[in-house]
Amino acid sequence: MNFQFIKLITFSFLLLFVSYSHAQTIEIKGKVIDETSKEPLAYATVLVANSETKQPISGTTTAEDGLFYLNTDAKKFYIEVSYIGFISKNFNQFNVKNNTIDLGTFTLAEDAAQLDAVLVQAEVSRTQFKLDKRVFNVGKDIASTGASALDVLNNVPSVNVDIEGAISLRGNSGVQVLINGKPSILTDDGGALGSITADMIESIEVITNPSAKYDAEGTSGIINIIIKKEERKGVNGSVSLNTGIPDNHSIGVSLNRRSEKFNLFTQFGLGRRSYPRDSEGINTDLDNNTTLINTGTEYRNEKFYNITLGTDYYITPNDVLTLSGNFAYEIEDQPSNYNFQLFDENDALESEWDRNETTEATNPKWQYELVYKKDFKDHDDHDLLFSITGNSFAKDQNSLFNDVTVAGEDYDAAQKIRTDFAEDNFTFKLDYTKPFNQQWSMETGGQYVINDVSNDYQVEDLEDDVFVTDTGLTNIFNFNQNVLSVYASGAYQGEKWGLKGGIRVEHTDLKTLLETTNESNNQNYSNWFPSLHSSYKFSDVVSLQAGYSKRIYRPRLRDLNPFFNIRNSYSIRQGNPELQPEFTDSYEVTTIFDIGKTSLNFGVYHRFTTDVIESITTAEDNVSTSRPENIGTNSTAGFEFNTKYSPINWLTFNVDFNFNYFNRVGTFEDQVFDFNGDQWTSKLMTKFKLPTDIDFEATGNYQSDYETVQGNTEAIAFLDLGLRKKILKGKGVFSLGVRDAFASRYFETFTNQDTFTNYSKTTRGRFFTLGFSYGFGKGEAMEYSGGKRR
Structure with a gap:
């Protein structure tokens, strides 16, 4: 039995070696500030996308001081920086020095039309029923806070996470937690969910009376965390x-x-x-x-x-x-x-x-x-x-x-x-x-x-x-x-x-x-x-x-x-x-x-x-x-x-x-x-x-x-x-x-x-x-x- 596990771990190390040996990582850094107030813009979105397909490759958000750091292994890409109510800025040409792209300090200008639209239709988190489950859709009111998956769960109706990270559903423990519909070792201990941040989560499904898809063996419920396809990259x-x-x-x-x-x-x-x-x-x-x-x-x-x-x-x-x-x-x-x-x-x-x-x-x-x-x-x-x-x-x-x-x-x-x-x-x-x-x-x-x-x-x-x-x-x-x-x-x-x-x-x-x-x-x-x-x-x-x-x-x-x-x-x-x-x-x-x-x-x-x-x-x-x-x-x-x-x-x-x-x-x-x-x-x-x-x-x-x-x-x-x-x-x-x-x-x-x-x-x-x-x-x-x- 132990030999089988050793083979699995050996394969994990091989994958780790391959990922590092076949990709030359480029670090991208910079600082974003408000063009008018000159104040740092916290939680602005920094996106790295493929130059040809326009598909997202990597991304992050800025810190409280407007700084950001991220890495990419891509060859052909562009960088887009955006923020709600501001005009986005693209970078298609940049200098790579010592495997680093330093965009320095740059500004974003307010977009009056977009600000009006945001005031009319704010994207907030809401709960809806879908047949055999309730779905909590994570809006920008939570996704932009930099909170962890445990903090997001605490905003879901019927779900509670105490200050020690223990998860309960309807007041009962013994909840089965899935990620994208599948079991994960990361969910065996609530602390490991700290590596999943709010802006990576699309929705959370709560199932109190499981359908035929799930084990007939009784449980107090199922919580399924749906991760966005454009997952944030980095360390x-x-x-x-x-x-x-x-x-x-x-x-x-x-x-x-x-x-x-x-x-x-x-x-x-x-x-x-x-x-x-x-x-x-x-x-x-x-x-x-x-x-x-x-x-x-x-x-x-x-x-x-x-x-x-x-x-x-x-x-x-x-x-x-x-x-x-x-x-x-x-x-x-x-x-x-x-x-x-x-x-x-x-x-x-x-x-x-x-x-x-x-x-x-x-x-x-x-x-x-x-x-x-x-x-x-x-x-x-x-x-x-x-x-x-x-x-x-x-x-x-x-x-x-x-x-x-x-x-x-x-x-x-x-x-x-x-x-x-x-x-x-x-x-x-x-x-x-x-x-x-x-x-x-x-x-x-x-x-x-x-x-x-x-x-x-x-x-x-x-x-x-x-x-x-x-x-x-x-x-x-x-x-x-x-x-x-x-x-x-x-x-x-x-x-x-x-x-x-x-x-x-x-x-x-x-x-x-x-x-x-x-x-x-x-x-x-x-x-x-x-x-x-x-x-x-x-x-x-x-x-x-x-x-x-x-x-x-x-x-x-x-x-x-x-x-x-x-x-x-x-x-x-x-x-x-x-x-x-x-x-x-x-x-x-x-x-x-x-x-x-x-x-x-x-x-x-x-x-x-x-x-x-x-x-x-x-x-x-x-x-x-x-x-x-x-x-x-x-x-x-x-x-x-x-x-x-x-x-x-x-x-x-x-x-x-x-x-x-x-x-x-x-x-x-x-x-x-x-x-x-x-x-x-x-x-x-x-x-x-x-x-x-x-x-x-x-x-x-x-x-x-x-x-x-x-x-x-x-x-x-x-x-x-x-x-x-x-x-x-x-x-x-x-x-x-x-x-x-x-x-x-x-x-x-x-x-x-x-x-x-x-x-x-x-x-x-x-x-x-x-x-x-x-x-x-x-x-x-x-x-x-x-x-x-x-």
Whole structure:
């Protein structure tokens, strides 16, 4: 597997060498000022175009002081400098000295006629419905600001980006971010999007109820960033330094070079971080009237290193080949200390002991992708996309647990746990889009996904000074799942009304095997996933969108794997290899109102899910065991509201509210789980633009309590704060963040049954972060935290 990745990286270096060795780069520089005021013109457009075809080759915008720098490998070209409301200036003859063209300082004159037209018809960013998605068109009001892709996303209705760069849709994380309709390693970590600037983005598509084109596997949504074909060329980059309490220290560098033929990018970083967690549990045996109380703190300390390399090679202006890869390596140390107290039926302390853990692990990770995209010349949306993506993850973990008696009955014991884990995932995908005219179009394609996992798990108990294997807890769990999909859809898009229908067929082949005990579970099934979407534009202010899709949730490895590290031997979680998938019918109607500076979004939805997967807890002698099971159906109906409003230039509010009512019906082992309930979530993000380029952000979250199949989960309210200061004309950024300012973000659950009750509470506490980042070229300062945790 590693050898394949090395070949990919070697090819990337070859492409890098070829791009530099076959092109003589010419640097172009100059300064643009206003002819009347003699003041510098910031954000004027500087374009390098082919002398014969007039097609754009390279480009940039001027800085605050009117200066610009860009590079080109072209032989025959001219230079055009333009600015809204000014007469453009062309340079067809120039002197090249030491591979440099210095245009010096020159002026642009105002164009009165153009200024009048600009006043009448300003190009502003707007949102519109397109059948199964909402499209945010980036106008010059944002494109000319020099902002990054993350800043643009924060202007999109229903999308939020917090001050640390985390992206959410409708208040939910887990969003899939695409670039020009294809996955990219650049989107795996929000900080890498800092190399994409606002003037490079044409539009952003938001898909909340995916059509047949996309995986039937449920997600919280899809965001697709459409890059302009005339991408800005040159060298972009950024560097980031971060520190925090508890320990969270990192350094990251992102580099990007664009030329006529190549877009070369890399990102690398290293650091260390610590994730402490406090927990409390109370297990009560109602048959014996005994109670076990446990409290403790566990840590996950990590050192991490990662590097990303990749290139986009433009075979022709309409044919792009992307090759990229990422390697990350983590070294983990996980100490924990738990105290246990056992009380008898008279509430008298019967025994007390401590359980101490020492765990060490190493985690190598690989990611790689090969993508080919062809844009046909007859239509902007006529394209073919083929991609191969893969990732590998391994864990070599060893744990030692020591139980030491503090009082009462002897509970001294020692236990060793060893885990050798390996996972490989591959995705092969082909998509073809064909517009027949301005109204009618079709999409078709296929996908094949391979998921292969092996988990070698061994538990040893100390007996007479010798560690002996516990055969009841030791096994090798193998998981192999292959999913083959094909889809087709057709669409009609008129001036006001549109309709899109499609069908997706997915065949799943799943095999699990416990090698030691020879227990297997094979599942082989095919499913149809229809989708139907429609939209209607009443006016430029009001639009309506409706959609239906069928979704599936296939049990993950965590749901299926019966063996996990037993940190708390009295609160055990197991997987269930015999779980069946969930199926959901999803209906949604959404309307959008564009009112001045405000965009209001209101939607209602209904979801009906069968074979719902729920975690069921059983208990004996104060030992609770949780295991996922398929239990009945869930019918959910709800509504959501979100808006983004800026009453004044320095103040912005983002509001998200979601309420749903659910009806659960199900039976498991003669126990009936029929009940009704409701829950709601809300979020208010307030952003202040303060003097001297300071941004302040406060985000309040509230999640109501709700009933579960065996108990209830308590409500949560928490507040995150962020402060950001721009320096060096926006190229440098200092940031300060406080996550969970009042240490009120905790997870608290109750399980109430006839023979036992359980109480559990976990919290991570308050986090402080401080960072500095600097962008050069056209790169924007980025937030970097070492990439996503697994």
